[in-house]
Amino acid sequence: MPTIVSVDDSTVPGEGSSRLLLLVSSDNKHIVVEEDIMSRSRFISKQVEGFEATSQRHAILLPFSSFVLNKVIEYCSHYRGYYLLEDDPDAAPPGRSPVREWDQEFLDVDRNMLLRIIKAAHYLEIKSLVGSCARAIADMIRGKTTEEMREILGVENDFTPEEEHSPSSKCTG
Amino acid sequence: ERARLDARLHELRNEIQSVQLQRNAIAPISFLPNELLFRIILYHAYSVDIFSASWVKAMLVCRRWYEVARSHAQLWSYVSDSVRRQSPSHVWEMLKRSGDYPLTCTFSPMDEEVYVLEMILKKHMHRVRSLKINGDAKLFSPLLKEGDRWPILEHLALDSWGSENTHLSPSLFEHGAPRLRSLELNNIGMSGWHYLSNLTNLSLVRGHDGTTPHPSFDVLLATLQRSPSLRRLKLHGYLPSDEEGLMALDRLSTQPFPIDLPLLEHLDVVAAFEAIDALLRCVILPPTASMYLIARGIFEGWGVTSLLVPIHRHLHQSGSPVLLSLSINSYPDSYTSITADSTPTTESDLFPNDYRPHFRLVVHPTKQSACRSVFTKVLNALPLDNAEHANLTLVWGHGLSTTTWRKVFRHLPRLKVVRIGVNEGMVAVLEGITDAVKHGTQGLWGAQRRRAARGLFAWPTHLSLVASNDGGTGVPDPVAQTHYYDSLVRLLSEYRDMDAPLKPAGVCWPTLEIDSIRHGYVMGHDYRHALFPLVQDLIIYGKSWDPVSERKRMRESRRKMRELRKEFGIPQPEDEGSSSEGSDSAEDPAQI
Numbered sequence: 119m120p121t122i123v124s125v126d127d128s129t130v131p132g133e134g135s136s137r138l139l140l141l142v143s144s145d146n147k148h149i150v151v152e153e154d155i156m157s158r159s160r161f162i163s164k165q166v167e168g169f170e171a172t173s174q175r176h177a178i179l180l181p182f183s184s185f186v187l188n189k190v191i192e193y194c195s196h197y198r199g200y201y202l203l204e205d206d207p208d209a210a211p212p213g214r215s216p217v218r219e220w221d222q223e224f225l226d227v228d229r230n231m232l233l234r235i236i237k238a239a240h241y242l243e244i245k246s247l248v249g250s251c252a253r254a255i256a257d258m259i260r261g262k263t264t265e266e267m268r269e270i271l272g273v274e275n276d277f278t279p280e281e282e283h284s285p286s287s288k289c290t291g
Numbered sequence: 292e293r294a295r296l297d298a299r300l301h302e303l304r305n306e307i308q309s310v311q312l313q314r315n316a317i318a319p320i321s322f323l324p325n326e327l328l329f330r331i332i333l334y335h336a337y338s339v340d341i342f343s344a345s346w347v348k349a350m351l352v353c354r355r356w357y358e359v360a361r362s363h364a365q366l367w368s369y370v371s372d373s374v375r376r377q378s379p380s381h382v383w384e385m386l387k388r389s390g391d392y393p394l395t396c397t398f399s400p401m402d403e404e405v406y407v408l409e410m411i412l413k414k415h416m417h418r419v420r421s422l423k424i425n426g427d428a429k430l431f432s433p434l435l436k437e438g439d440r441w442p443i444l445e446h447l448a449l450d451s452w453g454s455e456n457t458h459l460s461p462s463l464f465e466h467g468a469p470r471l472r473s474l475e476l477n478n479i480g481m482s483g484w485h486y487l488s489n490l491t492n493l494s495l496v497r498g499h500d501g502t503t504p505h506p507s508f509d510v511l512l513a514t515l516q517r518s519p520s521l522r523r524l525k526l527h528g529y530l531p532s533d534e535e536g537l538m539a540l541d542r543l544s545t546q547p548f549p550i551d552l553p554l555l556e557h558l559d560v561v562a563a564f565e566a567i568d569a570l571l572r573c574v575i576l577p578p579t580a581s582m583y584l585i586a587r588g589i590f591e592g593w594g595v596t597s598l599l600v601p602i603h604r605h606l607h608q609s610g611s612p613v614l615l616s617l618s619i620n621s622y623p624d625s626y627t628s629i630t631a632d633s634t635p636t637t638e639s640d641l642f643p644n645d646y647r648p649h650f651r652l653v654v655h656p657t658k659q660s661a662c663r664s665v666f667t668k669v670l671n672a673l674p675l676d677n678a679e680h681a682n683l684t685l686v687w688g689h690g691l692s693t694t695t696w697r698k699v700f701r702h703l704p705r706l707k708v709v710r711i712g713v714n715e716g717m718v719a720v721l722e723g724i725t726d727a728v729k730h731g732t733q734g735l736w737g738a739q740r741r742r743a744a745r746g747l748f749a750w751p752t753h754l755s756l757v758a759s760n761d762g763g764t765g766v767p768d769p770v771a772q773t774h775y776y777d778s779l780v781r782l783l784s785e786y787r788d789m790d791a792p793l794k795p796a797g798v799c800w801p802t803l804e805i806d807s808i809r810h811g812y813v814m815g816h817d818y819r820h821a822l823f824p825l826v827q828d829l830i831i832y833g834k835s836w837d838p839v840s841e842r843k844r845m846r847e848s849r850r851k852m853r854e855l856r857k858e859f860g861i862p863q864p865e866d867e868g869s870s871s872e873g874s875d876s877a878e879d880p881a882q883i
Contacts, residue, residue: 233319240327249334252327256334264351273318273353276311278304282351 139166140177141191147184148177155194158205160243182238186231190238193224193247204246217257221250229258229272315353328359333366342371342397344381364392371397372407382407386415393420393443400426409434421446428457428479435459441468446492448475458482484510488517491554497528505529508540512573515550524552525559530566532587540569551575557647561585564594564654571601578610581647589654592664602652603672606631612649614675618682619666619699621690621716627662628653629669636710637682662691663698670702679707684757686716696723697730700750710755713775717756721782724750729791752801776818783825804830 137153139162156162162178169176180187217225225232236251259267268275275282315321320328336346350360360366367388386394394415398408408424412434420443424431428451441447441464451457457479464471464486473492484506493514497505506514508531515521531540555576560567564586576582582605589595605611612633620628630637632648652669656662681703691699696719700706709724711717728750756779783800790796803826805816819836823829829836856863 230319233323236327237323240324248327248330252330253334253338255331256338259335259349260338264348267349267352271318271320271352273320274311274314276308276315276353277351277357278308 137166141187142177142179143184143187144181145183147187149184149187149191151191155191155198158194158197158202158244158246159190160245162242180238181241182234186234186238189224189227189231189235190242190244190247193221193239194244196220196224197246202246204249205244217250217253222254225250225254229270312354315355321355325359325362328356329363329366332356332360333363336366336369341366341369361388364388364390368392369395370411372399386411391418393418395421397423398426398431400424400430405430405434416440417442419444423448423450425450425452427452432457432459432479435463440466441471443470444468445470446473446475447471448473448477448494449479450475450477451479480505482506484514487514489520490514490518491520492523493518493521494523494525495527495529496525505531507531508536508569512550515552515574519551520554521552522554522556523559524555524557526570527559527561530560530562530570532563532566537563537565537569540566549573549575552580553577555580557581557583559583561587563588564598568597568601571598571605576605578605578608579612580605581649583647583651585653587655589665590657591661592656592668595652595654595665595668598652599668599672602650602669606650606672606674611674613677614649614673615677616680616682617673617675617678617703618685620685621662622685623690624657626653626655627665627690629666629673631673631675631678636680659692659695663695666695666699667702670699675703676705678703679705681706681709681751683709683711683716683720686711686720690716691719693719693722693726696720697726698723700724700727701730706751708753708755709751710757712757713772713779715775717775718778718782721754721779721786725782725786725789728786728794729789753804754800754802755804755806757806776821780818780821780825783822787825799824800826802826802828802830806830806832 138150139153139156141149141151141156143149153162153166165176165178225235227235232251232254236248236255239247239251258270262270265275323331332346332349333341335349339346347360350357367385370382370385370389372382394411396408396411396419400408408431411419417440419441422444423446428449431449432451447468449459459476459479459481460483463481464483468486471487472490474487474490475492475494475496477494477496478498495505506529511526511529515524531537550573552574555574556579558576558580560570560583562570562585565588567584567586582602584598586595586598606614614631615633615635616637617629617631618637620626620630628651630648630651632650634648637648650673654665656665700723709720711720783803786794787799788796803822816831819829819831820838823836823838853863855861
């Protein structure tokens, strides 16, 4: 669970037409962002709804670094005001649609960064970003042998030789 | 001793496995929750074909991936006979692992394989969400019996290879397919339409010579009436074409309350033009719906007249996309098509996979005069005032004459870019443009004259040649290409020397672009010196070309070569000095 702390008025710039939120990353960086931008995150939206009950302003502590948080904010800023089917809670789960062109460029980062972004997106409940990251990771292992997949994902083969050669593991069908 | 060593081996293996498990536990990907791992595996399966067994390689990455894949029923709910052909037991295992998850099935059953489909329909019908069968309807239609229940069926697609008259059971949906939204029947008849409602996709395709019975027009209209959320409607050969049927259809189309289809995205109809006319009178389409019509029976210009009103009404209604490009296809003695789209350029492919232009009409005029009449009428009916790009790359042979092209270009006032192959069609198009410029606004009437008065009359200024597109499928014929390029030079010279009211003599063609060197064919490049003085800007393979810059580049390249030879002690060739002064005879086109 995130920790919600009260902050002074001086910490947050004055309110304009769009409300401002203060996000605090795990490396204690304070990032001020318009509420509109982060409305794609269901987690943030729920937090904001909670704030409305009180008159105090709040900061939201998030369990990932400012570097990752900035990437997520960049994504949300790019799609600010856009309707994305994946973020619609009433829409059916997305099928085999390809990664959007902008997302491909945005997610052209190393494996570890990609994993951090997907985790952050999952935490913030941004379904469209989770989907794009999952597709990007799936694309990394497409057409590869199992051994190559392990190398790309940085995992070891932890099956026993018996398990690996047993009919049930091969099946798979 | 052996027993001791075996025990030691066993112990070491266990230790290795334990270390591997620990190692995997701290791998970055292991920090992702199972839900995310499942999403990754699911997208991987989609990307490699979820119906085949090839995605399961990902299960064997490590134990955790295996467990995640095993425990998510959705991954096992895509059932196809391609899996079964690899191992018969797989399909049963998949059904077991899929638990109660809704099934998506796709089958192409052969004689001896129908039993799997039969078993699925018998035991799992209650959870079939999507069923697609492609095969001989004699084999699979008996399996779709009366009284079947399809509680969660959303998509049904049946495609029959057999040419025999196949008809599904009249009461196939009698006991309900309450969630059926998408129905696609290819060469298969069906009755019991009154059981269907709220469809979002309806696709009915019948071959030319098929005897497949189709629903009567009123039944079809009633189905549309019950499907106000319809998004895609495809009717190929399903509207009546005999005289009696057409008369009945005409009677029905005069009904006072047309059917509103506010969500329709794509209408795709292949039928007699009278039938299309009747259908378009019966339905109200939203302005954004794309329209793809193949109108049979239009051999003369008058035939298209009845379609102009609904086409005009649809494309001119408020909210329709602005048309920015068009393409014209013509195949001698076969068909002529006009496509218009809101994208800056238009694909010319007649049967594209995913590309859906906003408007396409295909007709089959038999004579040039009929072609001209069709073009005049249709181009006037389309809102093409903003269209600037024409794709004519599928125009070749002697399909359309110079006079016809002149008509076309006089009806397209704002067109700037014409893209075409190097073939007979190019010659006719250029002759047509030259002719249109020569005649200027003479003989224009009505809307054309009003456009001319508003100063909108203009002709294409940018000719883009797809150098390898000669209308054939292999390497372009050099003899024919020489003829076409000679004609190009002749026509551009004529254009330059022409003295017309809107084009004084001596003004060259503005821009000529040559691109696309398939098969390494570079004849356009060979003609660059002849073409250069005839155009204001010659673009070859994306770059502006002129002989001065080329000579400069060549001199620079030779200088570098001399320096390299000197550096490596290679003797200089004797003729180097004479050719270095800019002679083009030794030029290598590949260096340009």
